Amino acid sequence: MIRDDVTVYFIRHGQTDWNAARRYQGQRDIPLNDLGRAQARRNGEALLTLGEAIAQAEFLSSPLGRARETMEIVRAAMHLDPADYRVVDDIKEIHYGHWEGVLAEEMPQLDPDGVAARRLDPFGWRPLGGESYADLAERIGAWLSSVDRNAIVTSHGGVMRTLQGLVLGLTPAEILSLDAPQDRIMVLRRGTVDWL
Secondary structure (H helix, E strand, O other), X not given: OOOOOOOEEEEEOOOEHHHHHOEOOOOOOOOEOHHHHHHHHHHHHHHHOOOHHHHHOEEEEOOOHHHHHHHHHHHXXXXXXXXXXXXXXXXXXXXXXXXXXXXXXXXXXXXXXXXXXXXXXXXXXXXXXOOOXXXXXXXXXXXXHHOOOOEEEEEOHHHHHHHHHHHHOXXXXXXXXXXXXXXXEEEEEOOEEEEO
8 A cells, every 4th residue: 555665744734714613625625724824834844853854755735725725834834945846636635525515513404314324334425426435545545555755745634534544454434533633744654653
């Protein structure tokens, strides 16, 4: 899944107002809020402490604006050109389909059948027009297998959980129960996950 000679430094984008409100974002393009920008700076400063070699890694971002803004803040904090990174479509967030834009607390009233179906199979359930976590795991697993050098990645919470689960060999239920912090860096190597 991940090569022996590769380390991935994974950063979830900083907080958005939709995160704070528990509104499903998925692939909607929502900007960072002030806390999110501070989280991104903190993560850039943490990477800077790792020394010059870290700047030689490949810098990759989801195409969504909140991940790109996070990457640009991270790179600026590292005293690097904020715009010098590559956008990778495969690492965008899970698509929540018809749930995008809706508050989590409203879902039982707005889509009781979807909530019930998700409860029965949370990893395999797919919202209308969206993806399941199983779909996301397939997409992210294929991407991870293609990474051939150390990389600093800005992406999303669903991707963070899925990558951690794939690297550690976790069950679907364990993957869905994982935290996805916005103020820490997940360091992935074959069979291990550490945090900065």
